[in-house]
Amino acid sequence: MKFTIYQESRIGKRRSNQDRMAYCYSRDALLMVVADGMGGHLHGEIAAQIAVQYIAKRFQREAMPTVADIPLFLSRALINAHHAIVDYAEEKALADIPRTTVVLCLIQDNTAHWAHAGDSRLYLIRDGALKVRTRDHSRVQMMFEQGLIDEAAMRTHPDRNRLYSCLGGLDLPRIDFARPVALHHDDLLLLCSDGAWGHIHDDQLVTLLDAPDLLAAAPRFLDEAEQRGGATCDNLSLIALRWHADGEPVQPTTVSTDTLGAQTVTTRLEGFPQPRGDGQPPEFSETEIEQAIAEINAAIQKFSP
C-alpha cells in the first residue's frame, strides 16, 4: 500500500478540544477514524477518546496484516465502542452517558470500506470532483431529504446540530455502512468533524483540498475553515489521504507499507491530551513507590499466619 496522509486537530475558539482521531496501518490494511465528542452532553471528549482508542486497539489486534471480515470488523468495532462508552458511564456513575459521532474507514485490497454515525463525514474526491460523501444523521439532513428545507436553510437552521445517531447515549447507534469503493490512483479521501466542513460548501472543499501537494493543502483548508468559523469556531479535525496505485512514482512524503512486517501496526493518535512530558504514561513517583511497598508488606503481615 502507498499513500500520503495528513491529520490535524485544532481547538478552534472553544475551551477544550473534544475531537479525537487516529490512523493505523499494517502492511496490508489502513484504518482512519474521526470522532467528535458531543457538546451539550457531559464528557463528550471521553466518549470520543474511548471510541477512537477502542477502534484503534481492535484494528491493532485484528489487522495481522489484513482484517478477515471487513463488514463484521466495522460493525463490531462501532457497536462495541458504543458499549464501551456506556460501560464507562455506568462504572463512573456519570449522570449522563457521553456521546460522540464517529466516521471510520478501512482500506484493504485497494478498496475503501466506511461507516459512520452522526455528522462527522467522509468525502471521496476523484478526478477533481466529489464522488461520494456520507449523509449526516442530523435532523436538518432528514428535513432536506424530505423536501422540507433547501440546502441553504440547512446551514442556518436552528436545529442543525441535532443528531439522531451517535455512539454512547441511551439508544443503540444507527450506523450507515457504505458500499465498498475500489480506489483509483490519486483518489483523495477526507474524514472530518463538522467544525471542518460546517462553513465550506462541498465544491469549495474539493477546490481547496484537491491540490497536488496534500500536505500543504490540508492545513490551508483548516486555516480557511477556522477563519470562516469566526469567534465561536468549533473544534476542527481532519484526516486527508491521497491514494497511490502500485507502480506509480512515489514522493518522499509517501508512506509505503510494503516493507513492514506482517505483524506490525503503526498508530498515530491525534487530539489526545499529553499526560506529561513526551506522551509517556505519567511517572510513578518515589513516594508512590514507597507507599506501594509499605502497603504490600502490610498486607503480607496481615495475612500471614
Next chain:
Amino acid sequence: MPPQANAPLPPGYQLDQYRIERQLSLGGFSIVYLAYDAQGAAVAIKEYLPNALDLRREGQIEPVVLAEHEAAFRYGMKCFFEEGRALAKLMHPNLVRVLNFFRANGTVYMVMRFERGRTLHDLIQKHRGALRERFIRGLFIRLLNGLREVHAHKLLHLDIKPSNIYVRTDGTPVLLDFGAARQTAVNGQPALRAMYTPGFASPEQLDRSSPLGPWTDIYSVGASLYACLAGSAPPPASERQREDTYQPATKAFAKEHSSQLLETIDWCLQLDPLARPQSVYALQKAMARCEPDEPMPGTVFTDLGAKIKAFIGRS
C-alpha cells in the same frame, strides 16, 4: 521466549537478607531467582527488570535506565506492584505465597515461597494426553479451591494456563504468576492489556464484548483441563468466534474419560460467558459429582509423586 537481554544477578550475590543461588526463569518483565534467606530456607525472588529495555549488562548490578525509558520503566513497575498487591492478600495452600517485597538496586523485588515440583505444562508435554483422570480431577479440585479464594477477594487471575499451574512433588497444585491479576469489583473493568495466551484466554478478554468475571477464569480452567487430555490448548477464542473448529471434549475423548469430566470441560469452554459455570463453586460441584462406582480422588499421588523429583526450573 525472546533472548535474554538483561544479565541476571550473579550467583552468590547478597540481595538484602537473601543470597542468590541461580536464575530459575525469565519473563517479559522479570527474572526469577532461587535464593536462600538468612535462615537458609529456599525462596523464589522475582526481580522487576523489563526484558525489552536492556537494562543490565554482564558484570553490572544496578540497572541503567536511559532517560527516555524512565517513564516506561516506572509504568511497568506500577504493574509489578499490582501483582504484589493482589498476591499479598491471598493466603491459601494452592496459591503462590508472597513473603516480602522490597526495593534495592534501583528496582523492586518480590520474595515468594519456593515450591518444589514442575509446571502442569511440563507434565502435559511429558505424558502427552496420558494424564490419568483421577490425577487431573484431584489436581483441579484443589486448584479451584485456590481460585475460589482469588475470586473471594474480588480479584481475577486472567492468565490461568498449564505453565502457570505448578504441581508440587506431592501432587498438589499451586497457582502462579498473578502478573495479569486485576481487581474487579472496586475498579470495574481492568485496563486493556495485551498479555493473553492464545487458546487459554476467553473471548471476552480478547474483544471486550462482555464484562470479565469469574466465568473468564473458568474458561481458562476449561482450556487447561482440555490441554490435559489433548496435549495442547483448544483453538484460540478469536478463531473460534470466526469459525468454531473446537472439537467438543465429549466427542473427542469419549472413550478415554468419564462423560462427566468431558461435559464439564465443554461447559467451561462455551464462547458465551453466560453459558459457562458462573462461579468456581458451581464448577467444583460439577467436578466433584461422582459416578456411582468411582471413588473420590485420593489425596496421595503415590505413583506420580515418585516420578517427579525435579526442582523448580531444572526441568
